[in-house]
Amino acid sequence: MKKIVLASSVLVGMFLSGCSHRIADLTYVSTKNISQEELATATSDNERVKGEDSSHIIIFIPTGNPSAEEALDRAIEQRKGGVALKNATIHSSWFYIPYIYGKTTITVEGEVLVTLRKEVKY
Template sequence: MKAIRFTAIAIAMTASISGCTTRVADMTIASSKNINLNSGQFSEGRRVSGSDSVAVVLFPLGYPNVKEAIDKAVEKDQCAVGLSDVVIDSEFFAFIFGYQQFNVEGNLIIDHGKPGCGGYAQTSSQQRYAPTQTSAQQSYAPSKEQQIQQLQQRNLPYEQYQQEYRRIMGQ
């Protein structure tokens, strides 16, 4: 009889301290910032996460905000303007006291066109992101990678960019 009581208490305690996490969304790109899509100077940064939460005392004392969670993740780099490959989760735990929160995780989208973030005037950052080149490639026509990099820096409208890209790739 004591074993059954102990098992029932153990199951009840386990159920009372467990929380619930639910995937809310998977997104290709997410941002709460204004983005200059014509910049053409984007790169993918490191994977970051951000969260926004509220306390629960018998009932939630507010509601967590997905925008705040995205902002906290994006603000981990001053040149970031958004996130790519984003996963948004909702987490909830409450047993008299607890919390409710949104967790956002994604790769930073870095805009090198922003002031102070390595735009055209700063050649060191362009060299950092340029593909490695051999002397044979330099003496002949530019490689596909070099042509694509130059194309990305030209700030073309989408249709024209696609035409040039297909020409470079030989399609």
């Protein structure tokens, strides 16, 4: 009986599993056009922010692919005048319950660099 319970527990654990891993550690990262001079004069409040982008798996059909660029934009835009992240980390995680539901997420975390950049209007 104990073997059946142990085998069942292992199978349930495998089916309800997820995974998370670190993709990158970056000193500076941005999706905005910024010069080195602007980057040198940018300031940070040393408070970490987080941006995420996710996609879902319904039954077995994925609804899309999460984007690290979108997650990065969401993190940078949490501060007015934000142009880049410093000391950034990028993580990827997922879980899947077979034939029911799953989710894949990319998370970007770091300190927002803010500059007094003048917006160009076209």
